[in-house]
Amino acid sequence: MTVDHEVLPEESRKPDHEVSTAVLVGYATAAVALVGWFLFGLFVQRQGFVDSVGESAGAGFALLLAVSVVGAFRHNGQ
Numbered sequence: 153m154t155v156d157h158e159v160l161p162e163e164s165r166k167p168d169h170e171v172s173t174a175v176l177v178g179y180a181t182a183a184v185a186l187v188g189w190f191l192f193g194l195f196v197q198r199q200g201f202v203d204s205v206g207e208s209a210g211a212g213f214a215l216l217l218a219v220s221v222v223g224a225f226r227h228n229g230q
Contacts, residue, residue, distance in 0.1 A: 186212050 186208050193204035 182215055186215075 158183050189211055190208040192206050193199050194201060199207075
């Protein structure tokens, strides 16, 4: 099945939102912190590779959940 015309007219399309520099810096900081948390657990606490990966992954998923909840609240406010 093909469509030969645009579904939405040009004026009713939402523009793509660009990601701000502050958000990119925040994501990079979170990534560095998660890698640091992994290395801290592995080398300082000597808790093993699998435990360090699990702890870092859990912290990362919790951070992603928090970002998702904040994004949902911000989207509903528009």
